[in-house]
Amino acid sequence: MMLKTKMEKIINSSYSNIGAILVLKNGKTLYENYFNECTVTSTFHVFSVTKSIISILLGIAIDKGYVKSINQKVLDFFPDYAVKRGEKTIQKVTLKDMLTMTAPYKYKSEPYTEYFASDNWVNSALDLLGGNGKIGEFRYTPVIGPDILSGILVKTTGQSVLDFATEYLFSLLGINVEGNVVFHNKEEQLTWYKEKNVRGWVADRAGVNTAGWGLNLTPAAMAKIGQLYLDEGVWKGEQIISSDWINESTKEHSRCNQWKLSYGYLWWIIDEKEHAYAAMGDGGNVIYVNTKKKIVVAIASFFMPHAKDRLKLIKEYIEPMFENCV
Incomplete structure (x- = not known):
């Protein structure tokens, strides 16, 4: 007591x-x-x-x-997403990289204002995924990035x-x-x-x-x-x-x-x-x-x-x- x-x-x-x-x-x-x-x-x-x-x-x-494997590439779930020319890293990022916070992003600090102003937060997150960082290095992303996982759930479950x-x-x-x-x-x-x-x-x-x-x-x-x-x-x-x-x-x-x-x-x-x-x-x-x-x-x-x-x-x-x- x-x-x-x-x-x-x-x-x-x-x-x-x-x-x-x-x-x-x-x-x-x-x-x-x-x-x-x-x-x-x-x-x-x-x-x-x-x-x-x-x-x-x-x-x-x-x-x-609904989802086959966490080793699937993120972009496999978004076949209509247009990757910008010369961007290779984003094409290699897997669902597991997203779950373990080891996916790289193009921003140094999260661009909240622009992100929240957009109508589609999943697409905005995809636009920021990749860049010059290395896949496999821990990078905690509090807000921008995880929404891609919501997009995957919507795409796969309907x-x-x-x-x-x-x-x-x-x-x-x-x-x-x-x-x-x-x-x-x-x-x-x-x-x-x-x-x-x-x-x-x-x-x-x-x-x-x-x-x-x-x-x-x-x-x-x-x-x-x-x-x-x-x-x-x-x-x-x-x-x-x-x-x-x-x-x-x-x-x-x-x-x-x-x-x-x-x-x-x-x-x-x-x-x-x-x-x-x-x-x-x-x-x-x-x-x-x-x-x-x-x-x-x-x-x-x-x-x-x-x-x-x-x-x-x-x-x-x-x-x-x-x-x-x-």
Whole structure:
């Protein structure tokens, strides 16, 4: 009890933008608490946690035969895309390069203004893919680039990303994502970032959902996704996603030296010995899974710049509190 009180004092003083924390052990909820006037129905923009959801959807698409292999070339999915003369690198980039953040891009810093002003974010991302960089070198692209993966899902499944996710993932887990959020101008987008309890999934004006950010989830939904992965893709007796994909996507395929973390297929690898991994988004949104300890931690947060490291909170306070619980 003292450790719990100490943890909550630390949350209130050092992690003031946290809205909710859920801790599951062996599938049972051991801790559930809400902060900053949030409730069980509050939804949060989970930022880059969206990437890990896209990884799940691609795994499902492979399981169902929509996508043949992650070794397919990206441009195989976009036969109508016109490659500019002399551009060779883009023709070699594979789906795996995209999933492991080892694809090169033509920009030094992401050209957000021009990108968001375009009607088709997938085509805009393709225009920026390639260049003089080397395939195989880790380059984390928060926003511009992952949308290509959404484009691949739309092309192969014939459904919108949200419809595919709802049919094969969300509805099975009892998760409700209410619809598309489309911005008509920069002001709408900036206003949306500041709003609380926003719902739905951001999409461009062509109706393609974002892959690097833009999804809104409840803390319970985040915890369910973590539990699905801990249980090797099984939910209420049904295999929703193959255990092979989960194991492959949550082991090291590349490494971010800047943050000293390994990377799987749009999942961060936290501890290989304990097979601990996480979906992590701006502001401190986290779905953390520790396979050895059978623990899932979901932390939902409001955006703030330079949010304090949630992994430290998990490792130093949350795990020690619950790892010995039955």
